[in-house]
Amino acid sequence: MEVHVFSNSKRSAEWFDAIKRSKKHVLELHGYEELKAWTRQYAGSALIYVDVLGLDEKEVGKLMRYLSSLGPISRKPNGNLLFGILDPKGALKDSAELFHFGAIDYIGKQLFASSLDTKRLDRAAGFAQNVLTRAVSSNGNGANHAELSETETGEPPKQSVGGIDFPQAVGMFDIRSVPAADSASYRYSGSDWSVIEPDTEYTFWFAFVSLNASRELAGQQSTGQSARLVGAFQEALDRYFGPSGGKIWMWKDFSGLMLFPFDGTAWAPVLAAYRFIMNQNLVNAEDLGLSVPISFQVALDIGNTTYREAGKTGTIISDSVNYIFHLGQKFAPHGSLTITSQIIPFLPERMTPLIVPMGKFEGRFVYRLRVPTPA
């Protein structure tokens, strides 16, 4: 787990030395004044401790409201930060109130006098997970599939999805924090291609798909070999995405854009993309015959474009098409499935724990879906 401490006190920073020595967690120290700038740009999952030494009651209240807006039960998309409060002098009158603001830990004067036990961090993260799981479950329909299994040794409960454990406690993404999808502009294209006419604007699912390490490949392989590799990759794409209506619409070198008809309800393209990314090793071995695997990349969005047949798309002007290419080429990490906020409402609730916020790209919130990989 990443632990970030925001304090101007040397003693407070030293109190976390035990984390430095343990190899289980990564510790970074920051000045208190760096808090806002750091939280604005950070897009991962972390536990942060903020030192309130020297702050008056009003300043503490302001800080709590700010931290609450970042915290895992907040409505903001950067919801993967868990936070605890350091109070070395025991100055806060009502420490329990911190938890009402979403804090998951409080280090008071007495605890500060003893040394830090690193298991406390796991317990705090486990507590957060426990509370959040209940919170999300109680807000949704049916059971949330994030499981918590208490270990016999009294270790903090493990989180898992589909029976596979997360390596560490992770902040639960709050689906309520996602801005509502802009459905007013949807021009539904149906559940299949039967009603789609050329030169008409529709809403589609867009999937940017890419065979990565393209530069390395381009240098090492002959044109014929590269063409065969791309051909095999495209066949695999057809096999995985074809049943959900996916068609390769544009292609250049090692990447392209697939379109899927959009009826406003089905989410089959997301499941197909998830399965494709999860099965990268199988596709590499079976379809591409590569003993040194190449990672794939899929970025999904929903948007509008005028439809023309593949090969006749040269003059199409579409913000959505531009955006998905930029997202895939400039932002989406290799080997991963990246989605925009437009996709989130279509995900089944059981997939919520797999969502990892990645921040904003060109004005839209972007997320990654956790996908299990070979151990």
Add this chain to the structure above:
Amino acid sequence: MRVRNRLQNLCVRGLSQAMDVYTMSHLIRRMFPNYDLNERTGFPDSIPIPRKDAAAQIVEDCVNAGRMLEFVAMLIDVDRDGIMGRVYRVALLRKIVEEIVDEGYLYDAEKRRFVEDSVQQRTKNWGLLHEGEEYLFTFLRLDIVGNSTLVRSYSAEAIAQTYSDLRSIVQSIIEKRDGRVWSWEGDGGVCAFHGPGASNPASLCAMEILHELYLYNTLHCQLSEPLRVRIAVHNGNCEFHDAFEDIKSEVIKKLVDIESRFTDPYSVTVSKTAHSTLDAAISGYLSDFQPDSRNSLYRYSLKFEG
């Protein structure tokens, strides 16, 4: 396979037109090493056997031995590669193959043999194997972890639905790679893959079953806990019997042993012999482990990155 008279006649004509009796005799010994054409036809050594009689006897013997597909595959090899550097064209070969395709078989050029057309039929022996004969197989065994506890903890309907879903997942993945589910009890089964390169599809199937089971647990499983399985892959020579319970084989015993003793829940274990025949593109995903001094095995499982 049912052999119609038309197919039999085409084969006799094709064979007799393609080569002389000496070459026919030489060729059929690839399938039946001690084959004596004079003895089979009743012609004494001093009298030459007419081509048509020789060809008819050979084809009839192949039909009676249930090895017609193997014989035609051999004719295809002869037509393409010749014999001892000499070219032999089997003139009616296209029609012969069309007859076999009509019976529900396709020619697999890579494996150089006929395989069942899975759209038309799917038999336990791929339409090729003979009762009691020994072949090289790769086996995949799958077992549900904690079956007894699950059965006690959930309603019969929930268990029946869940186990049926698992069977559907397994069957579709196995048959996609030309494997066969040979045995299925309530909580798991044994699947077979035939041929020298079969550890590749068997291992890929094992991996994909884990992937699909993860998706099933994440999205569809109606139990309040994930369904977990143990999967083992092992290969070796084994007698084929249509009834699975008649197969008494050390390979199957070892497979059960690997699955039950050395496989963690939610993981695949591949034996050393199966691993040694895997393509590098697949073996690279397996990590080796040594559960005891006598066994060296390979494991595949899934994890989330940090």
